[in-house]
Amino acid sequence: MSYSTLVTVKKKIDLRTLIQLLDDEVRGEDIVDLNDTSDLCVVRFQDAADAAQAEIDPYLVGRYTLPFASTPKRIIDLSDELTIYNIHKRRPPLSEDQKDIYKAAIKSLMEISKGNADLGIAAEPQNLSNEITTNKTANDKIFNTDMWNKF
Secondary structure (H helix, E strand, O other): OOOOOHHHHHOOOOHHHHHHHHOOOOOOOOOOOOOOOOOHHHHHHHHHHHHHHHHHHHHHOOOOOOOOOOOOHHHHHHHHHHHHHHHHHOOOOOOHHHHHHHHHHHHHHHHHHHOOOOOOOOOOOOOOOOOOOOOOOHHHOOOOHHHHHOO
């Protein structure tokens, strides 16, 4: 499940604009059903939201355990910005404002990844530890103590 939903994105972009950007068939606002998961506009929205999540997760995976038990609001906001960017990207050219919003979102993700920005949840690295594991033993040495004493 993506971080962004139609409910959260509709709060940040005009509904008419959203439908126009997603409605490739030019069916019109009254025909598009955003509550129907099989509607092509909803499918396109979900693709954009999934792409946003795929872009966000690599920044978070080294610092937090994914998926989140409860997704932080900051991640939802960043995902919404990236989802809107992905939707706008379908209809070039992109405005400078859209490009700036995208760059700012990526910069925020980098800061979160480095630990310079806090999400308000405990950082729990996924499958990381401070241990080094090896499969070598003392018997695997070519130059063991007996070999060195021969010289």
